[in-house]
Amino acid sequence: MRSAFATVLEPLARQRGVLGCLVAGEEDGILVDAFVRDAVDGAALAALAAALHRRARLASGAAGLGGVSFVRLDADGGHLCVLGHNELVLAVFAQSGANVGVIRSTMLRSLEALA
Amino acid sequence: MVDEIRRLSEELARDPSSPVYLRLGEALRRRADLEVALKVAERGVQRHAHSPDAHDLLARICVDRGVLERARAAWETVLRLMPGHLGALKGLGYVLFKQGHTADAERMLAEAASRDPADESIATALAMVRGGGNGAAQAMSDARVALTSGGSTSATTSARGAESTAAASAPPGDTPPRTARASSGTPARAIPAVSNGAAVATNGAHRDGTHAPAQGDVAATLRDDDMDEGAAAEMSAQPLAAAEPAPGDARTLFGDIVAGGAHAVVLLDADGLVAAGHYPTMDGRDASQEVGVELSGVRDEAQRAVQLLGLGAWHFVLCETEEAAVALAPAAGGALLVTLSSRDTPLGFVRRLLERCRARANDWLGADE
Numbered sequence: 001m002r003s004a005f006a007t008v009l010e011p012l013a014r015q016r017g018v019l020g021c022l023v024a025g026e027e028d029g030i031l032v033d034a035f036v037r038d039a040v041d042g043a044a045l046a047a048l049a050a051a052l053h054r055r056a057r058l059a060s061g062a063a064g065l066g067g068v069s070f071v072r073l074d075a076d077g078g079h080l081c082v083l084g085h086n087e088l089v090l091a092v093f094a095q096s097g098a099n100v101g102v103i104r105s106t107m108l109r110s111l112e113a114l115a
Numbered sequence: 116m117v118d119e120i121r122r123l124s125e126e127l128a129r130d131p132s133s134p135v136y137l138r139l140g141e142a143l144r145r146r147a148d149l150e151v152a153l154k155v156a157e158r159g160v161q162r163h164a165h166s167p168d169a170h171d172l173l174a175r176i177c178v179d180r181g182v183l184e185r186a187r188a189a190w191e192t193v194l195r196l197m198p199g200h201l202g203a204l205k206g207l208g209y210v211l212f213k214q215g216h217t218a219d220a221e222r223m224l225a226e227a228a229s230r231d232p233a234d235e236s237i238a239t240a241l242a243m244v245r246g247g248g249n250g251a252a253q254a255m256s257d258a259r260v261a262l263t264s265g266g267s268t269s270a271t272t273s274a275r276g277a278e279s280t281a282a283a284s285a286p287p288g289d290t291p292p293r294t295a296r297a298s299s300g301t302p303a304r305a306i307p308a309v310s311n312g313a314a315v316a317t318n319g320a321h322r323d324g325t326h327a328p329a330q331g332d333v334a335a336t337l338r339d340d341d342m343d344e345g346a347a348a349e350m351s352a353q354p355l356a357a358a359e360p361a362p363g364d365a366r367t368l369f370g371d372i373v374a375g376g377a378h379a380v381v382l383l384d385a386d387g388l389v390a391a392g393h394y395p396t397m398d399g400r401d402a403s404q405e406v407g408v409e410l411s412g413v414r415d416e417a418q419r420a421v422q423l424l425g426l427g428a429w430h431f432v433l434c435e436t437e438e439a440a441v442a443l444a445p446a447a448g449g450a451l452l453v454t455l456s457s458r459d460t461p462l463g464f465v466r467r468l469l470e471r472c473r474a475r476a477n478d479w480l481g482a483d484e
Contacts, residue, residue, distance in 0.1 A: 027184075048420040055416040056434045058185070061157070062192045063409035064164025065455075066437025073417050076427030080420060093424075 005033040008090065008110040015106060017098025019078065023114065024050050026057075026089045040093060045080075049091035053082045070104065083107050085114040120146070127155075132162060140172045144179060152176050160189075165405045167197040174206055183210050195408050201230055205237060212244055220244050366393035366401070368479055369472050377457035378468060381407045382476050385449030391479065392472075394455065410453050413443055431469055433462065442469040447480040 005023045012021040013035035020036030022045060029047035036042040057068045073080040079100055082091045090110060092103050123139040136159040143152035156173040163169045174189035187210045193203035204227035212220035224241040231237060368391040369380040380392040381403045394403040413432055421429045431444040440456045442465050452473050456465050 044423060048423055052413070052416045052420055052432075056413050056432075058188045059409045059412050060434060060436045060441070061160060062164065062170065062188065063406045064161050065406075065439050065441065066161060068434055068436050070433075070435040072433040073420060073429060074431050074433070075421045075429040077421070077424070078426055080424070080426075 003033040005113070008113045009033060009035045012092050012103065012106055012110070015092075015094070015098065015103055017094045017096075018103065019093050019095055020045055021090070021092045022046050022049070024089050024091065026050050026054055026084050026087050032088065036093075045091065045093055049080060049082045049093075050089050052080070053084045053089045053091075057084065070108070072100065072104070079103075081107060083111065085111050088114050090114060134163070134166075134168075136162075137168055137172055140176065144172075144176050147179075149176060149180050153180065164409075165196060165400075165402055167193045167200055167203070170196070171200070171202050171206075174203070178206065178210065183213055186210050187214070192409065196405060199226075199230060201227055201234075204230070205240075208237075208240060208244070212240075217244060365391040366403075368392055369475060372468065372471050372475060376468075377460060379455045380468075380472050381453045381455075382446065382472075382479075383407045383411055383451045383453065387411055387451075390450060391476070406455070407451075407453055410441060410443060411451055414445070414451050417443075431466070433465065435462070440465045442466065444469050444473050446473055447477045450476065450480060452476050 008023065009021050012018060020034065020040040020042060022034035022036065022042055023032040024030060024046035025032065027050075029050035031043050031046040034042040034046070036045065052073060053068065053071055056071045060066060060068045069083060071082045073082075076096070078093060078095045079098060080091065080093050081100065081103055082089050084090075090107055092107060094100070094103060120139065120142050123135050123142060126135045127133055127139055136155050140152050140155040140159060143149075143155060153173075153176050156169070156176050159166075159169040160173055170189045170192045174186040174193065177183070177186035177189060187207060190203040190207045190210065193200045194207070197203075204223050208220045208224035208227060210220075211217075211223060221241065221244045224237055224244060228234070228237045228241055368382070373380055379394040381389060381394050382391040384390040387408055389403040389407055392403065393401045394406050395401055413434065417429045417432050421427065429445065431442055434441040434443075435458075437458070439458055440460055440462060442454045442456075444452045446452045452469065454465065454469050454472055456468065
């Protein structure tokens with residue numbers, strides 16, 4: 001059965017280099033919906049992406065920098081991009097070499113669908 | 116009470132940078148108008164990010180709303196800004212206990228007790244935590260007001276304890292000089308002062324082109340999201356040279372890289388202390404330590420994520436916030452590099468800036484060792 005977030009996740013999952021994309025609760029890191037490759041642990045990815053976004057949001061607020069609109073973690077093994085809206089986070093995990101600019105644009109276009 | 120709130124609200128509307136938000140937020144909290152109180156406190160934290168009182172107010176409101184995790188984060192910030200802050204120690208003692216971290220709660224309350232042995236509310240709470248058992252949770256809930264709000268409704272709170280806790284929520288005029296100085300004067304927006312023009316473009320005029328209301332209620336004040344044009348012009352005209360460090364100062368390590376741009380760079384050592392760079396605020400203060408410490412928490416989360424996902428080493432974290440593009444990267448010897456750029460800086464440029472600063476930092480740290 002297609003979830004309400006399928007229209008958000010499908011365009012992201014089609015992007016080159018994307019290994020997984022998901023929607024999770026920001027507060028508890030619980031997975032809501034996901035498209036992930038077999039090798040990717042969706043539940044763990046959801047928890048870590050939510051924690052990263054929550055920490056960035058709280059730190060930004062405490063530092064007087066306002067809310068956080070987008071967070072990107074870049075590492076040897078790939079990229080983790082997260083944005084939050086309405087107590088949910090949308091996260092994309094992509095391998096190194098993926099076009100992060102395109103992924104970011106697609107994620108930002110999906111923002112309203114997280115309402 | 117309503118008249119007082121109206122008066123404070125009008126005062127805040129006339130001068131959005133005024134520390135009167137502390138009294139307004141507290142008055143709204145006591146009236147259980149928690150949603151509006153929260154907005155007042157959040158606005159206060161945004162404008163006075165380095166004021167322990169601002170974060171303390173936010174924490175107390177969050178506790179009243181039952182949002183313990185956020186209250187905890189706010190009180191942890193208070194302790195970073197002002198180690199030994201009694202209200203934060205007591206509040207964290209309560210929150211940690213409620214979250215099941217009994218040992219940490221005991222440690223907080225013990226430190227609070229050592230700082231104010233005469234406060235019976237602390238001693239009572241400490242005894243409850245150490246005593247444990249089924250009754251402890253209920254007893255701590257009963258003690259919540261005494262520990263987290265500065266009130267004196269708990270039966271166990273002595274007159275001395277009430278005075279002590281009331282001091283934690285005293286009006287701004289009664290706060291210690293350090294806080295009063297941090298909260299007064301020109302708004303200290305956490306935007307690199309070198310980005311003066313960009314900051315005005317971002318924060319100066321109202322989005323709808325209106326001015327701040329001369330009078331109005333709390334809601335009107337809250338809708339006044341930005342400073343008025345006069346304040347923006349005043350800020351843009353402010354001399355900033357006084358905040359510029361002298362050549363040769365470690366704060367100028369990245370000066371030539373960021374020269375002429377809307378950026379600030381801070382290098383934190385492995386202990387979280389500022390090693391180089393600086394972050395001048397609009398009022399000319401150097402907020403490197405406060406901002407750096409807040410943002411360094413993101414590093415811990417990044418490290419955890421790459422470890423658990425098996426991603427190897429992390430290269431950088433880029434956060435787009437309402438006010439700035441913030442980038443963090445590890446540097447030699449466990450140091451952390453933080454760059455802050457105005458919101459309209461292209462993200463690719465932010466990354467290049469980060470790499471250049473990291474190379475500079477690593478050279479400097481290598482030479483320094």
